[in-house]
Amino acid sequence: MESPGTLRSSxxxxxxxxxxxxxxxxxxxxxxxxxxxxxHLSSFLPFCNYExxxxxxxxxxGFGETLSSSLKQYIQNLLKVNMEVAYGPDWQTEEKVKCxxxxxxxxxxxxxxxxxxxxxxxxxxAQREMTSTRxxxxxxxxxxFVHYRFIVExxxxxxxxYELQLESHVRRRGLGKHLMQLIELIAxxxxxxxxxxxxxxxxxxxxxxxxxxxxxxxxxxxPSRVDPLRGLDKxxxxxxxxSDGEAKAxxxxxxxxx
Numbered sequence: 001m002e003s004p005g006t007l008r009s010s011x012x013x014x015x016x017x018x019x020x021x022x023x024x025x026x027x028x029x030x031x032x033x034x035x036x037x038x039x040h041l042s043s044f045l046p047f048c049n050y051e052x053x054x055x056x057x058x059x060x061x062g063f064g065e066t067l068s069s070s071l072k073q074y075i076q077n078l079l080k081v082n083m084e085v086a087y088g089p090d091w092q093t094e095e096k097v098k099c100x101x102x103x104x105x106x107x108x109x110x111x112x113x114x115x116x117x118x119x120x121x122x123x124x125x126a127q128r129e130m131t132s133t134r135x136x137x138x139x140x141x142x143x144x145f146v147h148y149r150f151i152v153e154x155x156x157x158x159x160x161x162y163e164l165q166l167e168s169h170v171r172r173r174g175l176g177k178h179l180m181q182l183i184e185l186i187a188x189x190x191x192x193x194x195x196x197x198x199x200x201x202x203x204x205x206x207x208x209x210x211x212x213x214x215x216x217x218x219x220x221x222x223p224s225r226v227d228p229l230r231g232l233d234k235x236x237x238x239x240x241x242x243s244d245g246e247a248k249a250x251x252x253x254x255x256x257x258x
Contacts (some may be wrong), residue, residue, distance in 0.1 A: 034150040034190040053173035064107025070137030086203040088118040112144040154250040159187035160198040193247030
């Protein structure tokens with residue numbers, strides 16, 4: 001006959017197991033609901049037009065499964081121009097990974113298009129002539145994109161930004177910040193505990209943009225936080241911005257300085 005202590009222990013284990021399963025089902029439902037929304041931009045229409053600092057662009061939603069061949073080629077070209085130097089010798093391998101990622105069923109996009117006949121200043125016109133990633137497909141000129149997904153990290157549903165890529169002539173005009181603010185709104189609306197992304201250490205301007213301007217921190221799951229010595233061998237950091245206490249406890253390092 002089992003002792004009272006053994007019975008209590010067995011009962012406690014069953015209760016904990018039920019709690020774990022219930023939490024997992026709740027997380028799965030959050031992710032499923034987020035993906036069920038076919039147009040995340042529809043809830044934030046005022047953010048879908050950006051007219052500041054000599055730029056006039058508008059945003060539209062996209063899906064990895066339905067990207068046109070011209071858009072796939074454009075994304076591939078822009079990634080190469082923007083990221084090849086930051087990745088260095090690893091780029092050839094990484095490029096193949098990114099090409100597969102961009103067409104995955106889970107991939108969601110914010111596509112940035114220029115307003116036709118929008119006025120541009122002399123600097124942007126000069127930079128435009130230098131670009132090697134000109135949009136050659138249908139519709140208004142595309143000048144950038146955001147690729148994001150809804151995933152789970154440390155039992156926390158998060159919006160993970162896979163890519164934020166812009167043409168050189170539309171940078172440093174507040175557009176990147178605008179897009180990330182929109183991403184954070186989408187994350188909150190869809191009950192994500194955090195926004196996360198990966199940045200190459202060699203990409204100093206991107207690191208400063210996220211950490212200084214947007215106040216993201218190095219996540220507790222980034223290699224340099226998990227194991228500082230082994231993290232030295234990694235060429236990237238995982239950054240995050242959390243929106244609730246549980247996410248902060250699991251995804252941020254308590255010793256981080258914002």
